[in-house]
Amino acid sequence: MPPNQNPYDFLNAPAPKKGFGATTQKGRIIQVAIGAAVLLVIAIIVVSIISSAGSSTQKTLLEAYAAQADILELTKDADQNLRDSRLDSKNKMIALTVTTQNDETQKLLIAYGSGKDSSKAAKTYQDSTYQAQLKKALENNVYDSTYENVLADKLGFYRGKLNNAYGAISDTAQKTQLSDFYQQLELLAPSTATKQ
Secondary structure: OOOOOOOOHHHHOOOOOOOOOOOOHHHHHHHHHHHHHHHHHHHHHHHHHHHHHHHHHHHHHHHHHHHHHHHHHHHHHHHHHOOOHHHHHHHHHHHHHHHHHHHHHHHHHHHOOOOOOHHHHHHHHOOOOHHHHHHHHHHOOOHHHHHHHHHHHHHHHHHHHHHHHHHHOOOHHHHHHHHHHHHHHHHHOOOOOOOO
16 A cells, blocks of 8 residues: 555545446447347337227227128018018118128228138127017017017117227228218118108
8 A cells, every 4th residue: 555545535536437338248238138128118019009909990890890790681581571562672772781881891891900701700799689589570470560670779789880980990081981881871771760
């Protein structure tokens, strides 16, 4: 130890500055690894947020697609069993309109990543409980009136699913398309109390 040096001078000496930068190669590698891990976590979070938004839209479109499929099955059954010619004509118009809408909805589903097997995915959202009711109505000779009630319920349900899909979609052209679907239904089967 040099002669005039106080052994406690290190207490008064300024502390060495430690920065964020690593001074050794091992430290730099650790910093790069931590940075990469943080970026990876952020990327995963962003991708999951984006995909969950898309899957929500896809789900609402699948529900509308399933409601369309229910109406198509209902109109197909009614096509063979209706006796009232006015109701039969209305049934055919609804079937034609919803078939076209169903094809267009499938294109929307493909655009949102559902693929061409939308029918299989939509099966889980379909409701065929009305079939037993119609079978019983056919046996009791009250098919036409029962069909009208079931159709009104199915169309109301479908309108609700169209509204949900309209709210889930942000693309203006697709919103217009769904709005047109709704208006077409209103022309064929008005939802107001002034039904005939």
